[in-house]
Amino acid sequence: METLVGVEGNEEGKYKECGVEKSSSSFSSPKLGADPVVYKLVRVDGDGRLVPATDDELMEVGNLLADDKIEMHLVADTGQAEGFNCNERSSSGMPQLESSEGLSQSENAEVDAGKSNTHREYIEEILQKAKQEESHLLACRSPDHSSAYVLVDGQCSDQHDTLPGIDEKLHSEIPLQGNDLSSALSLNKSPISQSVDVGECSHPSSELIEGQPSTSAASSSKPDFSRLHGEICLDNLSIKELHETFKATFGRETTVKDKQWLKRRIAMGLTNSCDVSTSSFIIKDNKLVIRGKEGSYNNETTTFIKDPTVGPVNGGCKDLSINHSSQMENQQFVSGQKPGHCSIAYDCGSEDLHKEQRSAKRIRKPTRRYIEELSEVESKEHSGKPLISAKTSGLRQISLKSNARPVRIDSSNRTVRLDSLGGSGVEVPYVSRVRRSRPRKNVMALMEFHPHSIDMTTTVAKQALGVHSSQPNSEIADIVLKARSATEQIQQPLIVEPQKDKQFSAMVSIEQGQNMELEHIDQSMDTSDDNVATVPTVKGGMRRKHHRAWTLSEVMKLVEGVSRYGAGRWSEIKRLAFASYSYRTSVDLKDKWRNLLKASLAQAPADKRMGSRKHASSVPIPAPILLRVRELAEMQSQVPPNLSSSKLAGSAGRNNVNETRSGYL
DNA sequence: CTTAGGG
């Protein structure tokens, strides 16, 4: 941006500045990031056609990019140089120089060395394409830039705006280039080339571009303007002449024998336009004339240089539209087409190109989340209906999610169940992702080795607890419920249960001392709870199936764990205190603790009034436990001091819970 | 993976 402004005002002055800026700020420039897409790499086929670059080629090009840059600069320089030569050069003076010099050197080197290295040739072509594209891009860029473009191009600084980093890259990367490059570089450095170009400083660029046909000039690579005067029809040129012209145009020799190709290339080089058919134009003076028609086409470079004020975009784009008289095209470009399009347009109708390019514009791949959400929405819309009321919607989402991510299904869930949405009667398959911790593998192993473990474990648990038929956990009940709705995978859950039970029993036996009674009680309670939890209610909806209600025993364990290990060490607590509860994850513990904390804080004030239980139906957390929670929270400074202090005193009075816990503590 | 916090 900065450069642009400056440039318009004063070309010369700007030049230097631009050059400086570019070097310093090339990477930072935002534009680069914005339009990288524009540069589409293409390969020149044997017949001279442009072929979209393959990935591999792209890679290659990437490596060569540095070279490209150089060349691009050269080309750009040349183009501009031309303009300067004809029109403004005197005024501008020697702006180009720093960049042009470097370029010219490389260029010359190529020419000299140019003893047609096929490989190099290929590279060159690629570079050229890139160069052309770049120039086009520049031209096509927003008007603001466009003016700057031209000028900048001459200096090479311009590219920074559009393609920051490239220049720098080029320079820095060159040494790194592959063998081919290195050779090319060496060539560039050859004394001859240097002498020629360097000596001329400002001229080199002009020679490259302009240098039309003059044979003599070709050798020295100086431009021969005389040739330019008068109409030149490429069709009439011999291969040799074409070669010379090519050389003059691009500053390097070519071994290509294909006339068509040469003509096309030259035409392109002169016009920088993508879409010039070889046979359809003639070059007249500096103008490219469509054959038969007298369309006055100024070379884009010339145009740009001459009249920066002219819609820069148009200038660049015009060339493109040469064959297609497309005012529309121009407009499109102006409207916001990316410069890249111009370059791409090469073989295609410009309009098509536009479309293609637009479509080509990279679209950010939607995030998984986005997709999911979208799918959710869609599903809601399609199937949704009234059925999914607010209450059920949550569930549905879950189901959708699970569907979306198959991955989770097998590993995380032990079961796939059909949940009936409340009241609707619609069943949605969904995978419970509750079981993060227990891989199926374990379950399977367990099954195989201890097919009857369920009974065993249950028995053990019973014995340990002294409980007869009560289920240790809600899980079993839950399972039963699940089984009802879903025929599938009952086994796994069952299996899981046993293991849990087993562990549970073991744990119980270990801890049996004081807790036994409590646990026992809890268990009975749990069962009931679970049932409630799992049962879908017609009215509203259903409880979350996969949700496992926290049993009192679990809560107590949790509290104990927190008291012992401190809040936040959930993994430890889980491991030590919840070994038997495979379905409780550390996150669950944390969440539960959070809830307990909240509950305790909320309840504390009302504690005495409400009694220990808030609502029998909802959650039967005994007041003592809540008190305990508060106490612990206080200790760990999780509770706001003010509340804690007052409450603490009150809670202290209750010993039963504390005592129970104290034993463990 | 565990922890912490938001939804």
Add this chain to the structure above:
DNA sequence: CCCTAAG
């Protein structure tokens, strides 16, 4: 509970 960021 679920999800996701952070360490």
